[in-house]
Amino acid sequence: MKRLIPLVMMLASVSTTALVPAPADAIIVFDPSNYSQNVLTAARTLQQINNQIQSLQNQANSLLNQARNLETIGFSELGPLISTLQQIQTLMGQASGIQFRVDTMKSQFQQLFPSSFSQLLTNAERANQANTRYQTAMSAYQHTMTVQAQIVENVQSDATNLNTIIAKSQGATGALQAAQATNQLLALTAKQQFQIEQMLAAQYRAQAIDQARRDQAESDGQAATTKFLGSGTAYTPQ
Numbered sequence: 001m002k003r004l005i006p007l008v009m010m011l012a013s014v015s016t017t018a019l020v021p022a023p024a025d026a027i028i029v030f031d032p033s034n035y036s037q038n039v040l041t042a043a044r045t046l047q048q049i050n051n052q053i054q055s056l057q058n059q060a061n062s063l064l065n066q067a068r069n070l071e072t073i074g075f076s077e078l079g080p081l082i083s084t085l086q087q088i089q090t091l092m093g094q095a096s097g098i099q100f101r102v103d104t105m106k107s108q109f110q111q112l113f114p115s116s117f118s119q120l121l122t123n124a125e126r127a128n129q130a131n132t133r134y135q136t137a138m139s140a141y142q143h144t145m146t147v148q149a150q151i152v153e154n155v156q157s158d159a160t161n162l163n164t165i166i167a168k169s170q171g172a173t174g175a176l177q178a179a180q181a182t183n184q185l186l187a188l189t190a191k192q193q194f195q196i197e198q199m200l201a202a203q204y205r206a207q208a209i210d211q212a213r214r215d216q217a218e219s220d221g222q223a224a225t226t227k228f229l230g231s232g233t234a235y236t237p238q
Helices: 004-019 032-070 078-093 102-112 123-170 175-229
Strands: none
Touching (some): 078 123
């Protein structure tokens, strides 16, 4: 405002001089009311200019805020997340004996655990089948431990990704970046949930195969005893 006072004074002086033309030898008459009116007019004009400048500044700030809200952040962690899930999926596909496939599971289970005891099998064949079931159960437990080991190894990379995503979230400059950081955290959570589900599937598979092996051994034992005893009338005491 200090800079505006000389400008107002100059405008008022020019205006007064223009309104009161006088010959060279005439005496200039000062009109206080006209001078005051000119000062007020100049002040109003400058105030309007200041208001327009302030409005433009507000619009500029609004555009800057909109630009910040539209800024995006990269999701370089997406590749490692997908890669670790693919590693787990590959391990799940390596299950032997009874695989994680609906179309083949039933036939594989029936072949490994027959519902009827064949009397035509020799003792060596029965022992071989029992050993096959035992090896299948051990393989299932080994497969479960392999999946668990891979998930444990993934925890370290998950921790690194979590720190990176949190840093991006805290440094977000706009609404879009904050939303993207939230989505990245949700993606990491979903990935960990998928890992847990696959680990549980592998563990329950191993337990189910082992329990089926035990039940099959008990059933085979009962059938073998029945075959050995026969009808109970083969020997008649005299």
